[in-house]
Amino acid sequence: MRCLRLFLLSLGLGTALASCLSLEPKPTASQAYDWPVYLGDKASSQYAPLTQINKRNVHQLEVAWTYHTGDVWDERFSQIQTNPLIIDGLLYGASPTVRVFALDAQTGALRWRFDPPRADTTAAANGTAQFLGVSRGMAYWADGEDRRLFFAKGAYLYALDARTGHPIAAFGQGGRIDLRDGLGRDATNLYVSATTPGVLYKDLLIQGMRVSEGADAAPGHLRAYDVRTGAIVWTFHTIPQPGEHGYETWPPDAWERIGGANNWAGMSLDEARGIVYVPTGSAAFDFWGGNRKGQNLFANSLLALDAATGKRRWHFQTVHHDIWDRDLPAPPNLVTVERDGKRIDAVAQITKSGFVFVFDRETGAPLFPIEERPVPASDLRGEETWPTQPFPLRPAPFARQHFTEADLADLDPETHAALLDSFRTMRAGGQFVPFGTTGTVLFPGFDGGGEWGGAAVDPEGVLYVNANEMPWVATMVEVETRPAIESAASLGALTYAVHCATCHGADRTGGAQQTYPALLDVHRTLSQAQVREIIEQGRGFMPSFQRLTPSEKDALVAFLFGEPEAADAGDRKEVLDQQAAPEIPYTFAGYHRFVDAQGYPAVKPPWGTLNAIDLNTGAYRWTIPLGELPELTAQGIPPTGTENYGGPVVTAGGLLFIAATKDEMFRAFDKDTGALLWETKLPAGGYATPSTYLAGGRQYIVIAAGGGKMGTRPGDTYVAFTLPD
Secondary structure (H helix, E strand, O other): OHHHHHHHHHOOOHHHHHHHHOOOOOOOOOOOEOEOOOOOOOOOOOEEOOOOOOOOOHHHOEEEEEEEOOOOOOOOOOOOOOOOEEEOOEEEEEOOOOOEEEEEOOOOOEEEEEOOOOOOOOOOOOOOOOOOOOOOOOEEEEEOOEEEEEEEEOOEEEEEEOOOOOEOOOOEOOOEEEOOOOOOOOOOOOOEEOOOOOEEEOOEEEEOOEEOOOOOOOEOOEEEEEOOOOOEEEEEOOOOOOOOOOHHHOOOOHHHHOOEOOOOOOOEEEOOOOEEEEEOOOEOOOOOOOOOOOOOOOOOEEEEEEOOOOOEEEEEEOOOOOOOOOOOOOOOEEEEEEEOOEEEEEEEEEOOOOOEEEEEOOOOOEOOOEEEEEOOOOOOOOOOOOOEEEEEOOOOOOOOOOOOHHHEOOOOHHHHHHHHHHHOOOEOOOOOOOOOOOOEEEOOEOOEOOOOOOOEEOOOOEEEEEEEOOOEEEOEEEOOOHHHHHHOOOHHHHHHHHHOHHHHOOOOOOEOOOOEOOOOOHHHOOOHHHHHHHHHHOEOOEOOOOOOOHHHHHHHHHHHOOOOOOOOHHHHHHHHHHHOOOOOOEEEOOOEEOEOOOOOEOEOOOOEEEEEEEOOOOOEEEEEEOOOOHHHHOOOOOOOOOOEOOOOEEEOOOEEEEOOEOOOEEEEEEOOOOOEEEEEEOOOOOOOOOEEEEEOOEEEEEEEEEEOHHHOOEEEEEEEEEOOO
8 A cells, every 4th residue: 555655655646545545644854745725625625634734843933925916996895805826836825806816836936927817808998907806726637738727817717828927829719718608598798707717627617607696697608618619518506497407397498598507616626436426506586585495406406427528426405495405515525424334435425504514425415304294384475485494403503593582692781682672573593494585583693603614534534614704684675566666766766776785784873894885875986987997897705796787787886876866767767677576576685794882793702613524423522702802801801702704624744734823823733633733914914715735845834815705904915835944
């Protein structure tokens, strides 16, 4: 076995096959160990068999280098969520405005940088950079001297020469393809983006994408592209078309008009079996499904597809007819577990609800019992919720499932009394309580439970996952009827309610701790021309709304600035005819965390946790609060944990590294006990998953410190740590 390991390492394959063979290659000081795939490997293990940094010496870690991208784009919203790749001595990362760069992995010195052209065709009137979303990572492919780096910005997927950063001219049109092409309906003005990289199987790049979560969402097809030309090789319809499996779980014409059911979180690959495991999100509109009655396969599903052809092998749906935005938030982990003395190759999927579903990788058979339980019915007009939902019996959920009066935070009596008054006006309960026109507590909230940072697994079959324990409040608002529109409501108000209220709130007060800004006083910071430009081109995480008619755009700007509408009678009638009797009779009042007057979560701590779950037995090895708020610690309150974004990395040195927390710390824990072994303050919050690698005989751990989430300061820094010489 030792000879086999050395032979594989000599070919550069030892790391990739170690997971399958349960080996732990330990590179010597003269060897290199790369982080060549998003989240470490195609199994999404977030694990490295490195031991140079270990429990005994991790407290000695010091900064090896820092790199500043220099393009923080907004003092409130700029972020970096990238899990960088490290290949052949180069580190590949992305900046807040999705400039891609290569650094010397030992020194942090810049080797090259590529700044993609704007994703739209209209020049910015004020010269500011506009873009869509973030880049959580890249995909790397090589065949001899042909080495390519794939990443997306907005709707465009780029192929770069990994050595120079120059676009590969033979790929698509001058080095890029448009992800809107090939969707089977006109998606020219629809929101399509890809924040998470695809996965490579032989000469195929299997790619997911983000789409809108509203009524105008594009379909969430999965596509495999030829890595050399960019041509589509196969397509899997996540909303089945006539004759395809699952078609009967939708209205007959759903495939022509419903969108979503997309893979935005990434995917995992069993290369030996040729199976790609794809988690999908909910169908759109997220919060009312009366126009998509049925179970809605393959939304909210873990799909096992033949990687060469896209043919379905098996699937499991984690939420039937989702109206809670319970997207599967992260790639599943491929792991080998022991059951009754036998080794079983498994796939484990975390969820926003805090569940872990574990299946036989080959057959899809559950490795722990799953029970279909009755759930409440919706009282919204036209909605038909599915009568049951699946609950795994083991492992136990890694986030609390119920929110009652007894769970309300009690940091002080006055705050507790105010929370109690608010809570008694809301609906609450366990999972799958339908939203209504009265506020409903969703717990865990819209960001989990589990989130896009994902979980890590080690060769022992232990899964490590961080969790949020933040309650959110959801409220549905009935869209005005045609007579009311004609007689009273302005076109701008209706356009805002249909297209903007979900994020910015029905009352324009924003939400989600500055993730979505308030628009009540937009005239104080932006001109009407700038607002119109943002509507048409998008900005940061806001997609383009080019699809709105000129009259709708004019009316929306007038509404936001409190001015009379300028549309003439003909334009108004045309738009009113389009908006009459809207297919979706409700809009969403916005994403609102349930917090007290000081901004602390309305639930008793912990507000964030880190968990180690033995997937061999389903039992927990340990659970600890993750993060603390210094002002509360100073009052004698034990560490509460905080909301957290970004995942962990585990190593053979017995360590778990994670940043993620609102307190902007980067920490190392004993993976066996959960004991804190090291921590340091970052220049900004590390809301990303770190990477670890060996270069020049030294092990490094690197994190993107981009900040910007949860109202924290933004940053532009990559920080690498190593042991002293």
